[in-house]
Amino acid sequence: MENLQTPQGELGLPIIGETLNFLLDPNYALKKKQQYGNVFKTRIFGSPSVFMIGAEANQFIFANENKYFDVNWPASTKALLGNMSLAMQSGHTHTSRRKLMVQAFQPRALASYTPEIISITAQYFQRWEQMGTLTWYGEIRDYTFDVASKTLVNTSDGSQTKLSKYFYDWADGLFSIPLQLPWTKFGKAMQARKQIRELLGETIQARQQLLDRGDQFSKEAIAKDAIAILLNAEDEQGHKLSLDELKDQILVLLFAGHETLTSAIASFCLLLAQHPDVCDRARAEQMELIQSNSEINADTLKQMPYLDAVMKEVLRFVPPVGGAFRKTKEDFEYKGFLIPQGWTVIYQINQSHQDEAVYSDPDTFNPDRFLENTNDRAKLFSYVPFGGGMRECLGKEYARLEMKIFGAMLLRQYRWELLPNQNLSLIKVPTPHPRDGLKVRFYCDH
Numbered sequence: 001m002e003n004l005q006t007p008q009g010e011l012g013l014p015i016i017g018e019t020l021n022f023l024l025d026p027n028y029a030l031k032k033k034q035q036y037g038n039v040f041k042t043r044i045f046g047s048p049s050v051f052m053i054g055a056e057a058n059q060f061i062f063a064n065e066n067k068y069f070d071v072n073w074p075a076s077t078k079a080l081l082g083n084m085s086l087a088m089q090s091g092h093t094h095t096s097r098r099k100l101m102v103q104a105f106q107p108r109a110l111a112s113y114t115p116e117i118i119s120i121t122a123q124y125f126q127r128w129e130q131m132g133t134l135t136w137y138g139e140i141r142d143y144t145f146d147v148a149s150k151t152l153v154n155t156s157d158g159s160q161t162k163l164s165k166y167f168y169d170w171a172d173g174l175f176s177i178p179l180q181l182p183w184t185k186f187g188k189a190m191q192a193r194k195q196i197r198e199l200l201g202e203t204i205q206a207r208q209q210l211l212d213r214g215d216q217f218s219k220e221a222i223a224k225d226a227i228a229i230l231l232n233a234e235d236e237q238g239h240k241l242s243l244d245e246l247k248d249q250i251l252v253l254l255f256a257g258h259e260t261l262t263s264a265i266a267s268f269c270l271l272l273a274q275h276p277d278v279c280d281r282a283r284a285e286q287m288e289l290i291q292s293n294s295e296i297n298a299d300t301l302k303q304m305p306y307l308d309a310v311m312k313e314v315l316r317f318v319p320p321v322g323g324a325f326r327k328t329k330e331d332f333e334y335k336g337f338l339i340p341q342g343w344t345v346i347y348q349i350n351q352s353h354q355d356e357a358v359y360s361d362p363d364t365f366n367p368d369r370f371l372e373n374t375n376d377r378a379k380l381f382s383y384v385p386f387g388g389g390m391r392e393c394l395g396k397e398y399a400r401l402e403m404k405i406f407g408a409m410l411l412r413q414y415r416w417e418l419l420p421n422q423n424l425s426l427i428k429v430p431t432p433h434p435r436d437g438l439k440v441r442f443y444c445d446h
């Protein structure tokens with residue numbers, strides 16, 4: 001190990017390094033990759049960092065989680081998420097909590113959320129039809145928040161409640177300077193965290209009381225949200241989550257699931273408006289399904305291969321999460337380079353999805369590439385919108401379900417057109433979203 005060199009690249013200025021280029025230049029990783037190849041060093045967010053790009057790097061990182069890599073979040077994010085949230089836990093605690101929390105995302109749980117998702121989706125479509133023209137992004141954000149708050153914390157119209165206000169104040173401070181004063185972003189966010197935890201505490205206690213009654217009514221009433229499932233869930237030793245931890249775990253679900261889904265659904269709407277041929281084919285598939293069985297349910301949702309391919313391509317083309325950060329736990333060698341202990345490592349979802357060896361013509365939006373099964377194995381670590389390994393997205397199936405319900409219901413009954421004179425280029429941080437918020441005309445198909 002002594003003779004090895006760290007990868008090529010510039011650490012730049014002390015502390016700030018290349019943070020601004022990284023945040024402001026959407027092609028930062030691509031340019032560096034062209035200059036240095038798939039492994040290069042830099043300094044971002046105050047830490048010497050190594051980018052590890054490509055399928056092989058993804059596989060290496062996913063396989064060595066906990067051995068060489070640990071979670072890595074800025075100080076502000078750590079404080080706001082709390083130590084007891086899945087995103088912050090590592091080692092045995094993380095493995096055991098994942099097993100417990102996955103119960104809220106198993107097929108039975110997802111099936112129980114489905115009627116609520118369908119009903120909220122229908123309400124929003126009616127609202128948008130009445131509005132006629134709208135700036136869609138903010139509306140989609142309210143929609144995904146309502147779905148999350150109903151299915152995760154049994155709160156109706158979440159986007160119109162105090163929970164939403166506190167949540168946005170909280171989210172505003174996630175990547176801020178961790179200076180806790182009443183007027184700083186971080187200070188306000190910490191205050192919002194307290195308020196969210198109070199609200200969650202009340203909801204959890206109400207759910208617990210209903211659970212304790214144990215009669216048929218209470219069983220049915222509580223079977224439909226994640227809080228109830230997680231209150232009942234036990235780890236291998238038969239331990240349940242404490243009230244304190246449950247609050248943080250629910251908060252991380254709201255956080256991880258909300259902006260990502262908003263971005264994914266908005267990209268679906270934008271890309272289909274820009275590709276009428278794809279939209280027509282996806283609509284034709286829905287029309288065919290309607291002939292045999294009009295309902296949208298767990299069974300019919302499985303019979304939409306073209307919509308599946310469209311959703312996969314949306315997540316390849318505009319991944320809501322561009323990459324993720326880790327901290328190295330010890331020195332190790334990768335591709336002949338020394339990667340020192342205590343450095344940051346970044347794996348790149350964006351760049352993986354642009355690999356020409358796997359995706360011919362990667363800059364073209366082409367769902368057909370996911371109908372051809374030939375190179376599925378090759379795609380294994382080149383297609384990582386949800387990450388991979390033991391930190392793979394916990395809500396992956398939930399996200400797919402909501403995207404598909406939204407897409408299928410939209411295509412069956414509605415049409416949308418992009419309004420002129422708007423900037424459709426994407427702002428990439430924190431999740432990709434159209435600069436002018438996606439202005440559309442929205443109307444019923446018949």
Ligand code: HEM
Nearest residue numbers: 087256257260261264320321324386387391393394395399
């Ligand atoms: C299209 C939507 C979504 C995308 C693209 C997405 C993407 C991701 C990615 C890339 C990771 C891994 C990050 C890493 O390697 O550190 C992740 C982790 C996670 N996601 Fe998602 N996500 C989505 C939706 C959701 C939803 C709906 C939920 C929950 C309701 C959720 C909950 C989580 C959690 C809890 C983790 C942390 C897992 C762990 O550290 O063990 N995500 N997500």
